[in-house]
Amino acid sequence: MSQTNSTVGIPRIERCFAALKAQNRPALVSYLTAGDPNPEASQRLLDGLPDTGVDIIELGMPFSDPMADGPAIQKAALRALEAGQTQVKTLSMVKRFREKNRDTPIVLMGYYNPIYRYGVERFLADAAEAGVDGLIVVDIPPEHDDELCTPAARHGIDFIRLATPTTDAKRLPRVLESASGFIYYVSVAGVTGVGAATPETIKRAVDTLKRHTTLPVAVGFGIRTPEQAATIGRFSDAVVVGSALVDCIERARTADEAVESVHGLARELAQSVRRCREEQAVS
């Protein structure tokens, strides 16, 4: 996906999905918490992800009170904060990444308070300059679009909306109204890293979403293995893997081992996702 004249000005996320559509394969989206297990290792983890085959990177902004996260990502946030991670450091990680990579979209994910405290306008300006492409902020529903979603658009940053099993027909138009980049379907009603829905249930939900939006649909929550990623990738535009990668960091005895283990799992996931629709065509 090298940058040619015709693609300049097209947002990175859009460009990425267009390229993958041409290859008829879903995107692999990885989630890691910035600063976990420490700032140096976290930078190495981030910088190495594109080479493993990850297509889009979600980078968590650690928060002391991650209400929507299960134990794995809660602990990741604590490790990062204990190692001294801040919003400023997270943005400069992205900046350093962008010195070497112009193509892989980066989506910052987290909670509103650290952004609010940083100052919304200042944050958006710094994020755009660092090379951030999108934001997922768990605790800002469409009812509060004027807080961050609308200002983000002015800075050319996509605001990725979450749809969930509780998003019914009445609610869906509201969720889609101001969405950009892609739609993130949270496949279980619950916190990250706990439980999983059946592929059939997820497929029904993705099909419904696709009838209502032209944006790509990513599926996350409960996807841990290359097999699960392949199953979901057959009918969704992207699969998100978070807690399983974060668990690799928790299990590792050293930072080097963490980097190796995360990149190892990412590589397996990427291979599986790349092949998932071929297998389907054969069988």
Place this chain on the structure above:
Amino acid sequence: MNQFVTPSPLLPDAQGLFGSFGGRFVAETLMPLILSLQEEYDSAKQDPDFQRELAYFQSDYVGRPSPLYFAERLTEHFGGAKIYLKREELNHTGAHKINNCIGQVLLAKRMGKKRIIAETGAGMHGVATATVAARFGLDCVVYMGSTDIERQQPNVFRMKLLGAEVIPVTSGTGTLKDAMNEALRDWVTNIDDTFYIIGTVAGPHPYPAMVRDFQAVIGHETRRQMQEKEGRLPGSLIACIGGGSNAMGLFHPFLSDESVQMIGVEAGGKGVATGQHAASLNGGTPGVLHGNRTYLLQDEDGQIIDAHSISAGLDYPGIGPEHAWLHEQGRVEYVSATDDEALEAFQICCREEGIIPALETAHALAEVAKRAPTLPRDHLMVVNLSGRGDKDMMSVAHYLGDKFQ
């Protein structure tokens, strides 16, 4: 106070905002639920059957109205303002918390929910929730920080007796904010059958307004009782503030009465200057947590700082959004009392009135100790005696043990 402000009966607005505070800052999974709760609450408010049922349980089960008691000996002790105590500690379960729980459990029943969850700090809200869950035959799970479980043992036992499951929360410092995080995680996982009874005027809209409305019975009664006893309005109202529900319940019906002064007392811990306190308005900055924008204890990076207070029920790094608004409007004065000041006032109340207050309530009494002596004898002061201190015997023994050897 510069200019009289329109009080908040008309607030929050449609987005759940009190000025810039409040709102609905929750995950999308919870939005449909919160919107339907709001619809249900709006319709219940208009429903005479609901109102009748609520009034019945308030009187025959909770024991309302609670007395407005002239504290003659405290008045003499301080030698100034005429002090009245609004005896919320005489309610069933020993605090104001049940006023709100009765209202919310009736809503839960109306919505066909089978399972109740709650967070608790001092355990008074947990006990009140376990109580109403038992009364209505609903399953009940209470999240409580592990630090609080240790310092409020009697309440943990009470909840278990009442049939509730008490889940210890070890994340963070194991206090109220961590219990609230865990309750929110439970809620988002069990949306279909579960009703979350939030224990104070915080959380996403409609909770701050709904809890306020259920607690406003305190202020409405006070108004009527003071009229009967003195034939006029009180001069000042004083209440302690954790999330702010007992204070809001007392204050709200008086917001339009310009002559009535209101003072909210935050937990000053070891002193606001030491950084070890729970005084969000006096020592915090605006931010977004637990579904609403309000004043929070937080660092430069927007990470929440743990609160400190001798009293588990005030040990929370935030405050209800309507209080944040009233603070910025200058309508209510917010002060703080330290652990030591609260302990001192606690003992005065025991000795002078034969009433053992909760440590939370003792913070309000500490402000009375500062203020009453400076006021004339015809100044009518009402203190919300939000709860009784039985639950605090272990903690108080720990702090004052030597004195009673």
